[in-house]
Amino acid sequence: MAGRRSPLVSRRSQEIPLRLELRGITKRFGDLVANDHIDITVEPGEVHALLGENGAGKSTLMNQLYGLLQPDEGEILVDGEKKVFRSPRDAIAAGIGMVHQHFMLVPVFTVAENIALGAEEVRGGPLGWLDRRRSRRDVLETSRKYGLPVDPDALVENLPVGAQQRVEIVKALTRDVDLLILDEPTAVLTPQETDELLAVMRSLAETGKSIVFITHKLREVKAIADRITVIRRGRTVGTASPDTSTDELAALMVGRDVNLEVTKTPADPGREVLKVSGLIVDDDRGIRAVDRVDLVVRSGEVLGIAGVQGNGQTELVEAIMGLREVRAGAVELEDQNLAGRTTRQVLRAGVGYVPEDRSLDGVVKDFTVAENLVLDLYDRAPFGNGWKLNPKAIDESARERVTQFDIRTSSPQSAVGTLSGGNQQKVVVAREMSRPLKLLVASQPTRGVDVGSIEFIHNQIIHERDVGTAVLVVSSELDEVVGLADRIAVMYRGRILAVVSPDTPREEIGLLMAGVTGAGNEEEDSE
Amino acid sequence: MSGVSTTTADELAEATAPVRFWNRQRRLGAALVIIGLIAAVIFGSLADSATARFTLSEDAEGAALSINGQFGAILFGVVTIATGAAMLAGVAKRWQTTLLSVGIVTFVFSFLCWQVAGKFLPLVDTASGSLELALPLILGALAGVLCERSGVVNVAIEGQFLMGAFGAALVGTLATSVWAGLISAVVGGVVIAALLAVLAIRFLVDQVVVGIVLNLLALGVTGFLYERLMQPDALKYNAPPRLPEWRIPGLADIPVIGPVLFETNLLVWLALALVLVIHFGLTRTRWGLRTRAVGEHPTAADTVGVRVRGLRYLNVLLGGVVAGAGGAYFTLVSTGAFNKNMTAGAGFIALAALIFGRWTPFGALGAALFFGFAQKLANYLSAVGSPVPNQFLNMLPYIATIIAVAGLVGRVRAPAADGVPYVKS
Numbered sequence: 001m002a003g004r005r006s007p008l009v010s011r012r013s014q015e016i017p018l019r020l021e022l023r024g025i026t027k028r029f030g031d032l033v034a035n036d037h038i039d040i041t042v043e044p045g046e047v048h049a050l051l052g053e054n055g056a057g058k059s060t061l062m063n064q065l066y067g068l069l070q071p072d073e074g075e076i077l078v079d080g081e082k083k084v085f086r087s088p089r090d091a092i093a094a095g096i097g098m099v100h101q102h103f104m105l106v107p108v109f110t111v112a113e114n115i116a117l118g119a120e121e122v123r124g125g126p127l128g129w130l131d132r133r134r135s136r137r138d139v140l141e142t143s144r145k146y147g148l149p150v151d152p153d154a155l156v157e158n159l160p161v162g163a164q165q166r167v168e169i170v171k172a173l174t175r176d177v178d179l180l181i182l183d184e185p186t187a188v189l190t191p192q193e194t195d196e197l198l199a200v201m202r203s204l205a206e207t208g209k210s211i212v213f214i215t216h217k218l219r220e221v222k223a224i225a226d227r228i229t230v231i232r233r234g235r236t237v238g239t240a241s242p243d244t245s246t247d248e249l250a251a252l253m254v255g256r257d258v259n260l261e262v263t264k265t266p267a268d269p270g271r272e273v274l275k276v277s278g279l280i281v282d283d284d285r286g287i288r289a290v291d292r293v294d295l296v297v298r299s300g301e302v303l304g305i306a307g308v309q310g311n312g313q314t315e316l317v318e319a320i321m322g323l324r325e326v327r328a329g330a331v332e333l334e335d336q337n338l339a340g341r342t343t344r345q346v347l348r349a350g351v352g353y354v355p356e357d358r359s360l361d362g363v364v365k366d367f368t369v370a371e372n373l374v375l376d377l378y379d380r381a382p383f384g385n386g387w388k389l390n391p392k393a394i395d396e397s398a399r400e401r402v403t404q405f406d407i408r409t410s411s412p413q414s415a416v417g418t419l420s421g422g423n424q425q426k427v428v429v430a431r432e433m434s435r436p437l438k439l440l441v442a443s444q445p446t447r448g449v450d451v452g453s454i455e456f457i458h459n460q461i462i463h464e465r466d467v468g469t470a471v472l473v474v475s476s477e478l479d480e481v482v483g484l485a486d487r488i489a490v491m492y493r494g495r496i497l498a499v500v501s502p503d504t505p506r507e508e509i510g511l512l513m514a515g516v517t518g519a520g521n522e523e524e525d526s527e
Numbered sequence: 528m529s530g531v532s533t534t535t536a537d538e539l540a541e542a543t544a545p546v547r548f549w550n551r552q553r554r555l556g557a558a559l560v561i562i563g564l565i566a567a568v569i570f571g572s573l574a575d576s577a578t579a580r581f582t583l584s585e586d587a588e589g590a591a592l593s594i595n596g597q598f599g600a601i602l603f604g605v606v607t608i609a610t611g612a613a614m615l616a617g618v619a620k621r622w623q624t625t626l627l628s629v630g631i632v633t634f635v636f637s638f639l640c641w642q643v644a645g646k647f648l649p650l651v652d653t654a655s656g657s658l659e660l661a662l663p664l665i666l667g668a669l670a671g672v673l674c675e676r677s678g679v680v681n682v683a684i685e686g687q688f689l690m691g692a693f694g695a696a697l698v699g700t701l702a703t704s705v706w707a708g709l710i711s712a713v714v715g716g717v718v719i720a721a722l723l724a725v726l727a728i729r730f731l732v733d734q735v736v737v738g739i740v741l742n743l744l745a746l747g748v749t750g751f752l753y754e755r756l757m758q759p760d761a762l763k764y765n766a767p768p769r770l771p772e773w774r775i776p777g778l779a780d781i782p783v784i785g786p787v788l789f790e791t792n793l794l795v796w797l798a799l800a801l802v803l804v805i806h807f808g809l810t811r812t813r814w815g816l817r818t819r820a821v822g823e824h825p826t827a828a829d830t831v832g833v834r835v836r837g838l839r840y841l842n843v844l845l846g847g848v849v850a851g852a853g854g855a856y857f858t859l860v861s862t863g864a865f866n867k868n869m870t871a872g873a874g875f876i877a878l879a880a881l882i883f884g885r886w887t888p889f890g891a892l893g894a895a896l897f898f899g900f901a902q903k904l905a906n907y908l909s910a911v912g913s914p915v916p917n918q919f920l921n922m923l924p925y926i927a928t929i930i931a932v933a934g935l936v937g938r939v940r941a942p943a944a945d946g947v948p949y950v951k952s
Contacts (some may be wrong), residue, residue, distance in 0.1 A: 066830070068829075068830070068951070074724070087829075087832065088830045088831065088832050089832030092831070092832060098830070100830065103827075104826060104827035104830045104831070105827055106819070106820050106823045106824045106827055106828075107823070107824070107943070108819075108823055108943075109819070109820070113816060114827075116816065117816060117820050117827070117828065117831050117833065118817075118828070118831025118832045118833050119816065119831065119832075120813045120816060120817075122812075125578065127812055128812045128813030128814055129811060129812055129813075130811055130812060130813060130815075130816060171831075195897075242866070290666050391937070
């Protein structure tokens, strides 16, 4: 079979399973360390789960293994031999295949064309005339061999995601890979499709393929993995076997070793400021993301929302801020309805917003610090009158904020993009907290922020609470939620499973985050 | 959505909403009925009741198809209405394209009956003239196909034409060889293409902006050299030999088609052959599959080991070759001398043909022929002193493109990654 394939394709014999070892892999993006000396060994024929929160560095690690990124330090060993992967073609040649979280399929191509791409069957000669019949036959052969039904002539754009994923897997398998990386493969699947995929993974492992399964879903890990490596904040924090209890895994994943203490006095909750009732919101794909959520945030308290990312927190916050359509339900700010209002109206009603993705929604990177500090008020006195800006007032106020919020910048006239992540976040916080607020919504307020800035931002949030603002904090870092919140709402699959006190044992909160409610109760299924 | 059990009021409304009445077929049908009415009523009433002769030769001589002008205008207009009515009533999908073509062609005939009444229109001359005017458009649009299917927007076709035309005139004259001229035309096109490629692929400059700048650059450079070099001594620098017309014995004797297709210059055959080559290249070869993948989803191509940037460089340069050859038309076929800004926007009409032809070689060919015909007809109308301003027909390519881009005739979909530079994360 190998003889007539293009040299791209692995010529490794299928009978020898592959053993993979990553040693001390380190990858930095600027001053962010995405991977910090990670060691992982994948034994032949095992399903190895890579468990960790979003942003923990799992995908970065696997992209280095697949040749899409080059590690700054460390080495990759395949069957004990050191390898350097400059591009995916090197990785494929070494027997490594990858199914990406966002499918790498050309929508207007047929299944067979997508699978052939890069390793085309051609009839001889310099023209490279495609041998479409042979491509089709290869697809059907692989499809039959591994029990993955795909129609070689269907257009990929017409296929449901589950079928597209099968195409991706068949694509990797036709290249004779011995190790298959699956990056968050279940994120887009229905529960039934997930079960089918897990069965496929099991049978692949039985034929001697090694599988690296990237996920943050504990249930799936327990169902399928032979071995589990947990990654947190770019580091391997532990290796576990599948009979490790769910709460232990949850604790490893969300962490309890780093305890970021926040000093604060007991809360003094007052009137209801934000009242969310029966809120229903859909995500970008039109799938229900927030399912009948009820919440109350009072003045002078911090309500923290804990949960593994992707359980509807993003959509909940966007709906409150007028960034996403409310399908049903009410969002009230002191008897004033916010649902259906524009974001500008919501902000002007007295809501401060620290968005989850700083560089996308928080700052304009090419604008100066001073300009970013008045993005909300540029058309109001003293910064402007709607027609022209008042640079003097903007500059003066910027100098004040830079000192008050400890923003480390050479000058208020520097572009925000030149600042470190922590200082960029301080610019956002400074801007949002410089208005009189009734409600502060902070989503992942310290993501990608250095430890010093974290402490400062946390103190600012508590300060805002103490002057009587209602605060809603969303974070996938359980430490942060526990540290800041006076009450914790745990969100799972679009619902608030429970509202608990921050003194609740962390294991209990971890179980709630995994969808397990109460002792003995099995995980509940929404829908 | 299947797993959702709760249903809200607006979901119900969506589910029970009727299929839209004004679907594409009905909209096109209505449009045909309207233009058919215009043809039958306006063209019919304006047309003289005199014989319109369509001669099967290059002049008034020989056999001819004759029809009473007024009768013809009304008759063809009525046929257009009939096709429109059929589409309004609803026909099987496979008949749609045929009906649409018949409707448009009969509309054109109705117009011609009105214009030609009392006069004659030489069909062979019209056909070969249309093809000749379409020639640079075909080559330019094919150059666009090569670039844009791999994901690089090529707005610089005009500049490539100009450089090609200039190179052909200068080198052709100096070497007194039409073949040397043709080769330098290609070189001229490739020079612009290389600049486009480096700026767009390596330096990630906005591709439309680069294209426009390159057009201005070509205009300036060739204009300057024309004034300083060619104009003072035209005989020495600006009198290239013309491409010879070749006649294929036997085939050239076929009536109408023969003189049009088989008694012409090499460039016509080259253009028609390239349509076939690029069509089969794109759909049937490894190069084509990878090119299309790179133009649609470069990351997907990269993750299976396709060299995205390399392939884009190759295709942009190949496009330069084809567009440069198209530029040779202006000096080696059409006029026999270079002139300042002599392409006069043909590169942009080629771009329009590319879009109207939906980024496919055969579509580009059809669009280019249609635009060439419109231009030839405009020339004819001004020659016979028609009351219809020929500017109206010269506007046609642009109007057709706007209609195409607005999605009124089917879905026009550019390659998904067209104009998006590929940057590895």
